[in-house]
Amino acid sequence: MxxxxxxxxxxxxxxxxxxxxxxxxxxxxxxxxxxxxxxxxxxxxxxxxxxxxxxxxxxxxxxxxxxxxxxxxxxxxxxxxxxxxxxxxxxxxxxxxxxxxxxxxGRSRNDQVATDLRLYLRDHARDLAGRITELADALTEQAARHVDTPAPGMTHVQHAQPVTFGHWLLAHVQPLLRDLDRLRDWDERTSVSPLGAGALAGSGLPLDPGAVSKELGFKTSFANSMDAVSDRDFVAEFLFVTALLGVHLSRLGEEVVLWTSYEFGWVELDDAFATGSSIMPQKKNADIAELARGKAGRLIGGLVNVLTMLKGLPLTYDRDMQEDKEPVFDALDTLTLVLPALAGMISTMTVRVDRLAASAPVGFSLATEVADWLVRKGVPFRDAHEITGQLVALCSVRECELHEVSDTDLTTVSEHLDPSVRDVLTVKSALAARTTPGTTGPGPVADQLASVLDQLKTWHAWAEESVVPH
Incomplete structure (x- = not known):
């Protein structure tokens, strides 16, 4: 033995x-x-x-x-x-x-394992970044097809204002880009070699921690040997990045579940990325989206596990720290399964443009356009808001849409309203009015798309870097 x-x-x-x-x-x-x-x-x-x-x-x-x-x-x-x-x-x-x-x-399992885990995570962070960019690519490719496809934007899961579906899809890319930023920032802080710290006090042998650090692809060596063997900030931070990524994937999954429901019917999943029921022949289930939603709890749990383990540990190494590895291994294994499945589901789904367009103006989603129209006529927004609310109330009673109100009823609601308000009561005009950067108009969405594509090229390159010698 x-x-x-x-x-x-x-x-x-x-x-x-x-x-x-x-x-x-x-x-x-x-x-x-x-x-x-x-x-x-x-x-x-x-x-x-x-x-x-x-x-x-x-x-x-x-x-x-x-x-x-x-x-x-x-x-x-x-x-x-x-x-x-x-x-x-x-x-x-x-x-x-x-x-x-x-x-x-001149070395201990204490500085060995701290070094090994940093090397392992730095190596696999690149692979994780590559899988995140693949999902971002899938969302971006779909967004490029729907730069001017109208959709009913929502708050509180209620129709709010029209948006383009491309803008909506790119809204899911932005948190992924932040996740990639966090990974790179994490890598900068993790690029510190603990090897040479020994069990806690360093070695009395004439070793060179700087040479080891350089050979292993780290940017620097440890500043304090006690901290070097006890530090697991890099584990906790990595798990925070994966947990927040899991939350982002869960939110995307939740929306796909809604979009594919009969009540929405905005998206049809490819047969290869959906499942059926063992008893109901008609079912087509968004299992990938649901599993992505469910796995978030697992990723969050790993973070809580490690933070709880670390919170009461005296310096330096304690055997409790054996519990630092399984959560990060599990997080990587989980995301390695979830991310490609989500990317495949998004890239192959069919968007029902007709249903999205039909839903975009429903639920008085153009009401804000009326208020803005009144503001442009010099009406204070406080008053414009009240006038528009009264117009919506009238439409609710009459069971009609805003553009269907008669000329007489318009003037009855307010002297400031006249038939020319109908010029803004179309989804096309509402979207065209959004011209400032970052908004949902076709022009700004096209600009956003171009920016995202440039950023993803950079992230593909970073994901392909090799930082750990093999």
């Missing part, structure tokens, strides 16, 4: 302790990153005169061989391995004998 501790113990751990302590069943995915750290550490040991050139060559060759064996699955952890570090040391000892034990000098 390989164990990284135990010299002072007369007997091995009880089975109950061993079962509770083991983490290799989930932290094994850190193996390639642990080996990358081992290469860098071996070179630093050699630079300090603790490995001669021949030993360094044999050490690096064994690490490369072990890395290849891990990648192909020919080397796997066993039930006797406590964690990923234990398993990999066993692999080196099998290849190098006593020389394999020299690699442990």
């Amino acid at each position: 390989t164990r990284l501790w135990g010299g002072r113990f007369a007997d091995g751990p009880a089975e109950a302790l061993a079962r509770l302590s083991v983490s290799v069943h989930f932290d094994w995915r850190l193996a390639p990153y642990d080996l990358a750290g081992s290469r860098a550490h071996a070179r630093v040991l050699a630079a300090a005169g603790l490995l001669d050139p021949d030993e360094l060559g044999r050490m690096l060759a064994a690490i490369d061989d072990l890395d290849a064996a891990v990648a192909t699955g020919t080397f796997r952890p066993t039930i006797e391995d406590e964690d990923v570090h234990t398993a990999l040391e066993r692999g080196l000892l099998e290849r190098l004998g006593a020389l394999g034990g020299k690699l442990r000098a």
